[in-house]
Amino acid sequence: MTTTSTPESSSAADAKVDFVDVLIVGAGLSGIGAAHHLQSKLPGKSYAILESRGAIGGTWDLFRYPGIRSDSDMYTLGYNFRPWTGDKSIADGASIREYIADTAKDGGIDEHIRFHHRVVSAEWSTATSHWTVVAVRSDTGESVVVHASFLMCCSGYYDYAKGFTPEFEGVEDYRGTVVHPQLWPSDLDYTGKKIVVIGSGATAITLAPTLARDAAHVTLLQRSPSYIMSLPSKDPIALALRKYLPSKVAYGVTRIKNAVTAIGLYVLCQRYPTFMRKQIRKLQEGWLPEGYDLDTHFTPKYDPWDQRLCLVPDNDLFRSIRKNEVELVTDHIDRFTAEGIALTSGGHLDADIIVTATGLNLVAFGNVEMTVDGRSVDLTETMAYKGMMLTDVPNFAFVVGYTNASWTLKADLVCDYVCRLLEHMDSGGYREVRLDRDPSVGEEPFLDFAAGYVLRAVDSFPKQGSKAPWRLRMNYFRDLPALRFGKLVDDNMSFR
Numbered sequence: 190m191t192t193t194s195t196p197e198s199s200s201a202a203d204a205k206v207d208f209v210d211v212l213i214v215g216a217g218l219s220g221i222g223a224a225h226h227l228q229s230k231l232p233g234k235s236y237a238i239l240e241s242r243g244a245i246g247g248t249w250d251l252f253r254y255p256g257i258r259s260d261s262d263m264y265t266l267g268y269n270f271r272p273w274t275g276d277k278s279i280a281d282g283a284s285i286r287e288y289i290a291d292t293a294k295d296g297g298i299d300e301h302i303r304f305h306h307r308v309v310s311a312e313w314s315t316a317t318s319h320w321t322v323v324a325v326r327s328d329t330g331e332s333v334v335v336h337a338s339f340l341m342c343c344s345g346y347y348d349y350a351k352g353f354t355p356e357f358e359g360v361e362d363y364r365g366t367v368v369h370p371q372l373w374p375s376d377l378d379y380t381g382k383k384i385v386v387i388g389s390g391a392t393a394i395t396l397a398p399t400l401a402r403d404a405a406h407v408t409l410l411q412r413s414p415s416y417i418m419s420l421p422s423k424d425p426i427a428l429a430l431r432k433y434l435p436s437k438v439a440y441g442v443t444r445i446k447n448a449v450t451a452i453g454l455y456v457l458c459q460r461y462p463t464f465m466r467k468q469i470r471k472l473q474e475g476w477l478p479e480g481y482d483l484d485t486h487f488t489p490k491y492d493p494w495d496q497r498l499c500l501v502p503d504n505d506l507f508r509s510i511r512k513n514e515v516e517l518v519t520d521h522i523d524r525f526t527a528e529g530i531a532l533t534s535g536g537h538l539d540a541d542i543i544v545t546a547t548g549l550n551l552v553a554f555g556n557v558e559m560t561v562d563g564r565s566v567d568l569t570e571t572m573a574y575k576g577m578m579l580t581d582v583p584n585f586a587f588v589v590g591y592t593n594a595s596w597t598l599k600a601d602l603v604c605d606y607v608c609r610l611l612e613h614m615d616s617g618g619y620r621e622v623r624l625d626r627d628p629s630v631g632e633e634p635f636l637d638f639a640a641g642y643v644l645r646a647v648d649s650f651p652k653q654g655s656k657a658p659w660r661l662r663m664n665y666f667r668d669l670p671a672l673r674f675g676k677l678v679d680d681n682m683s684f685r
């Protein structure tokens with residue numbers, strides 16, 4: 190880590206103290222991207238990354254369940270500065286992890302990472318214009334203090350310790366193995382086993398066809414259906430462009446093409462839900478066996494993109510259903526039994542293994558306890574500005590990507606904006622930037638998304654505003670001009 194100076198001693202006794210211009214929390218896709226933007230645009234700035242785990246990659250290192258892959262294309266999930274060169278556009282977890290780790294290695298970013306440092310608190314002092322950040326080392330238990338002028342939270346959006354599992358009655362009676370995909374045991378042998386996967390989201394539909402290759406039988410048990418579409422895992426246009434154009438140009442063109450496609454699809458779904466419902470159904474009819482009960486298993490109660498639309502590569506889920514390797518059951522769980530799951534309809538699913546692909550527990554900003562001048566920050570009283578900064582929390586930015594397109598499209602924009610902001614502060618001699626709440630702006634939930642994992646936690650998140658720039662615009666093509674090229678400073682910001 191680059192250490193530029195050592196300010197006054199910290200309150201945490203015995204702690205190692207140092208100072209950086211920018212402190213990044215998290216060494217996942219966002220944290221490594223943030224470091225790259227920072228060191229390439231503002232090479233004079235010192236920075237460090239505190240990462241609570243022992244590895245780079247975040248999500249793409251943590252999740253190890255069979256078949257783990259992206260469900261958005263890598264030309265938009267990849268960084269804008271580093272072409273994705275893999276063959277597949279829907280890539281497996283290991284390739285994404287490698288892409289992030291290679292980015293860190295090539296840029297020397299890995300030398301700035303402190304692993305096993307879980308950030309627990311961050312205290313802003315207006316008097317000294319810096320953050321005092323305390324991390325606890327998971328390997329030694331020691332407390333470490335780092336001072337920073339600017340804090341960037343790239344901690345993702347969910348609890349790393351544990352995924353979400355609803356309370357199932359009778360679970361203690363079950364004699365088989367229960368597994369949550371977030372903590373998949375590497376030695377779990379499922380060959381020849383009967384497996385029930387509970388869930389209807391991206392993880393469940395990834396797992397089912399993958400497990401079906403070796404299992405005796407896989408049942409995908411969903412309470413209610415989701416919208417599921419298929420994409421070719423290889424993008425023929427991207428591969429052709431790569432042959433004839435320089436790598437960076439081909440990547441840039443494919444990135445725009447795919448962003449337009451993803452956001453175009455989202456906008457169409459929001460504007461013409463009935464039409465899009467019909468189109469999705471028509472495609473699914475072609476992928477599924479004749480006479481398949483689409484009404485029960487593939488027709489959600491909500492409109493397309495009111496919740497995340499799931500993608501499968503090369504029809505894999507639909508092909509497994511056709512081959513009878515995966516059976517889709519839409520029903521409710523009454524209770525677990527010794528042999529499996531009793532359904533409220535009266536049926537029973539026998540299972541040697543039950544996979545609870547029932548979701549994540551959302552947490553805001555890595556559960557870091559923030560204080561400003563001795564006053565604890567109540568996140569629910571703050572409002573997000575441009576989906577990346579908070580009212581009353583000076584010199585702070587966070588990365589939360591899009592829910593309707595690839596995460597990194599937004600992450601790159603945020604990082605770019607933060608670099609411009611830091612440059613502006615340097616040139617004006619400012620040590621603090623603060624956002625003041627605009628009383629004319631109404632409050633709305635931070636994520637306007639009806640998924641269960643969002644609804645369970647959104648009350649503990651900051652608010653978003655009813656209009657720009659306080660509104661989180663889930664649209665890359667509206668954010669791009671505003672964040673990358675638009676006016677940096679407005680009346681909501683004050684500099685000191």
Ligand SMILES: Cc1cc2nc3c(=O)[nH]c(=O)nc-3n(C[C@H](O)[C@H](O)[C@H](O)COP(=O)(O)OP(=O)(O)OC[C@H]3O[C@@H](n4cnc5c(N)ncnc54)[C@H](O)[C@@H]3O)c2cc1C
Nearest residue numbers: 215217218219241247248259260261308344345555595596
């Ligand atoms: C199974 C799965 C599949 C997904 N697929 C896609 C997809 O296809 N497309 C898409 O756009 N998005 C997808 N997402 C969302 C995904 O999380 C993002 O794509 C992206 O990986 C987020 O990167 P991140 O660095 O912001 O967060 P993360 O990957 O969550 O990394 C955050 C890092 O911060 C660290 N951290 C957290 N709190 C602290 C703390 N207090 N102190 C220190 N370190 C901390 C964590 O250990 C972690 O390493 C998926 C998510 C999951 C769970």
